[in-house]
Amino acid sequence: MRKAKTERSTAETSVSIEVSLDGGSVDVSTGIPFFDHMLDQLGRHGGIGLKINCAGDLAIDAHHTVEDVGITLGEAFQEALGDKTGVRRFASMRVPLDEALVEVVLDLSGRPFLHYEVDFPGEKILGDPPFDPQLMEEFWRAFATTAKATLHISLVRGKNTHHIVEASFKAVARCLYDAIKIEGTTLPSTKGTL
Secondary structure, three states, X not given: OXXXXXXXXXXXXXXXXXXXXXXXXXXXXXXXXXXXXXXXXXXXXXXXXXXXXXXXXXXXXXXXXXHHHHHHHHHHHHHHHOOOOOEXXXXXXXXXXXXXXXXXXXXXXXXXXXXXXXXXXXXXXXXOOOEOOOHHHHHHHHHHHHHOOXXXXXXXXXXXXXHHHHHHHHHHHXXXXXXXXXXXXXXXXXXXXX
16 A cells, blocks of 8 residues: 655644545645635545644634645645555546636656646635635645655636635546556656656
8 A cells, every 4th residue: 555644843833744645535724724625625525534734823824734734734645655556647637617718737757847827816715724825825835845746737717716715626636646646557757766
């Protein structure tokens, strides 16, 4: 089984994450209900078992929690993937949510890169606490960097901030589902390493 458990502890957050790339239950608690909902989408639509627990300095804002979860989650993915022998490696997906349409392209390349082309209408997502959608770029950058993945996320169209963010998570989830799938016995790289 391709599993990993990672932890990160700083003066701002304490994060513990377990990942099972071949499936399992999803249980998320970060203290940010909307973010929990998005991470739940990532696990369920990606066919990935996820246990995420984070206690962060939410009295200041959500930035540290969101970014540190991204860092720790990427580390767990990288560890669970191992040497990536047999994985499909590449994936792309367009996912709609009502009026929103998001395109994601993913390569488990071993080379961290994020292209993030998502402009939000400007409003925060209501909740307690409200969620600032600008944090999504920080989350995906942290994830792509520590997962050592090339990740492109582009908004095709959309007006509702919640729909745009959720379509992004679902699109990344489905790309991960495809890219981590084992379909061979060799490493999908001419360099001999990923």
